[in-house]
Amino acid sequence: MVILLMQFVSPNMKKIFLQISLLVILFFSVLGVLNQVDWLQLFRVEKITKSTEKKLGDLFWDLYHSSKDEIKNDSVHRIMDSLLTHICSSNQIDKKSIKLHIVKSAEVNAFALPNQHLVINTALIDSCKNESELCGVIGHEIAHMQHDHVMKKLIKEIGLSVLISITTGNAGAEKINEVIKLLTSSAYDRKLEKQADITAVDYLEKSTINPANFANFLTRLGQKETTSSQYLSWINTHPDSKERAKYIVEHCNKMAVKAKPVLADSSFSQLKKLLQ
Amino acid sequence: MIALNKFFVEPTEHEIEKASNSYLMSLIALMAGLPFPIINLLATLIFYLGNRKGTYFVRWHCTQALLSQLSLLFVNSYGFWWTISIIFTTEKISNHYIAYMLTAIVFNVFEMIATIYTAIHTRKGKHIEWWCYGNITNAICKP
Numbered sequence: 444m445v446i447l448l449m450q451f452v453s454p455n456m457k458k459i460f461l462q463i464s465l466l467v468i469l470f471f472s473v474l475g476v477l478n479q480v481d482w483l484q485l486f487r488v489e490k491i492t493k494s495t496e497k498k499l500g501d502l503f504w505d506l507y508h509s510s511k512d513e514i515k516n517d518s519v520h521r522i523m524d525s526l527l528t529h530i531c532s533s534n535q536i537d538k539k540s541i542k543l544h545i546v547k548s549a550e551v552n553a554f555a556l557p558n559q560h561l562v563i564n565t566a567l568i569d570s571c572k573n574e575s576e577l578c579g580v581i582g583h584e585i586a587h588m589q590h591d592h593v594m595k596k597l598i599k600e601i602g603l604s605v606l607i608s609i610t611t612g613n614a615g616a617e618k619i620n621e622v623i624k625l626l627t628s629s630a631y632d633r634k635l636e637k638q639a640d641i642t643a644v645d646y647l648e649k650s651t652i653n654p655a656n657f658a659n660f661l662t663r664l665g666q667k668e669t670t671s672s673q674y675l676s677w678i679n680t681h682p683d684s685k686e687r688a689k690y691i692v693e694h695c696n697k698m699a700v701k702a703k704p705v706l707a708d709s710s711f712s713q714l715k716k717l718l719q
Numbered sequence: 720m721i722a723l724n725k726f727f728v729e730p731t732e733h734e735i736e737k738a739s740n741s742y743l744m745s746l747i748a749l750m751a752g753l754p755f756p757i758i759n760l761l762a763t764l765i766f767y768l769g770n771r772k773g774t775y776f777v778r779w780h781c782t783q784a785l786l787s788q789l790s791l792l793f794v795n796s797y798g799f800w801w802t803i804s805i806i807f808t809t810e811k812i813s814n815h816y817i818a819y820m821l822t823a824i825v826f827n828v829f830e831m832i833a834t835i836y837t838a839i840h841t842r843k844g845k846h847i848e849w850w851c852y853g854n855i856t857n858a859i860c861k862p
Binding site: 455466 | 808
């Protein structure tokens with residue numbers, strides 16, 4: 444076809460087409476050659492990012508932890524670890540990198556800090572009617588970690604230079620508190636929340652946990668939101684819970700999940716008793 | 720890549736200055752408009768439109784300067800929106816991104832050197848035709 448068309452084109456135009464083609468080939472050849480180099484390793488991009496994330500995560504957790512009571516009860520941790528291990532092993536996620544913290548608080552909240560710190564408040568566990576609902580929230584927060592939403596949000600809202608200054612101790616206490624508040628009490632944007640929800644449903648499906656219960660949890664807390672929302676941080680900071688429950692249900696309907704219990708019958712009620 | 724040809728008429732001092740300015744215009748716009756690639760093109764386009772009724776020598780060089788900006792516009796715009804998506808969305812810095820940006824920088828630097836060289840020689844009254852762009856300009860710009 445091209446050869447046929449070229450017969451009707453003047454020699455000068457042929458020359459122009461040939462030169463443009465050569466220019467395009469040259470561009471893609473340079474790009475192809477440069478693509479062979481591992482620039483991330485050469486510029487140590489990942490190492491610098493990971494190191495900053497680790498310092499930030501540990502710093503934020505230490506500061507948050509200093510004003511809160513962390514539950515250290517072995518039985519509580521054993522039950523929570525069983526849920527976390529089940530989700531991680533079913534989804535090929537490195538469980539060892541996730542640092543689970545259970546914090547005594549009347550606020551229904553769970554959030555992820557940099558360097559894979561997963562914080563769950565006792566009130567949120569108490570609000571869950573069954574293990575599937577709790578697994579949904581855990582899955583949602585793991586999804587934020589796996590998609591690197593935590594650092595993305597921080598870089599977007601705080602800026603990389605400020606974050607690096609925090610790790611080197613050059614930022615004031617006010618700035619650090621502002622960042623902690625941002626991480627614990629405000630949501631990611633709608634697109635990231637939806638991505639985390641859908642990923643959480645996929646995690647639950649692979650873990651043979653019924654994702655519909657996660658949608659029920661959102662719907663139930665969404666209804667409570669209108670009456671007494673003072674302590675419902677996880678819902679307040681994750682707006683449009685009805686809409687979220689709707690697309691979770693839609694996503695669930697596409698799957699055929701054969702749900703199996705993760706914990707022994709009495710373990711979940713035992714967990715709630717231990718936290719009271 | 721750059722050919723020094725004899726123009727069929729001897730340009731006047733005024734024409735030489737205007738033709739040389741078209742390259743300087745694109746160079747200044749390139750420096751000022753690096754974050755927003757469309758600015759380079761607009762600046763060169765405005766200069767081109769302002770001189771489209773000028774003499775053949777001036778028009779020819781304005782067209783060559785405009786064409787060189789046009790090809791870089793696509794390269795730089797793609798890089799610009801890729802960078803924006805890394806800053807504001809979940810897109811991450813990857814080896815592909817760094818390779819693309821380096822390629823774009825290499826082509827921009829070559830274009831900048833060629834522009835400076837052409838601006839200097841055009842100011843001396845010499846007629847510089849770029850490889851590929853010179854032929855396209857010859858096809859578009861008629862006496």
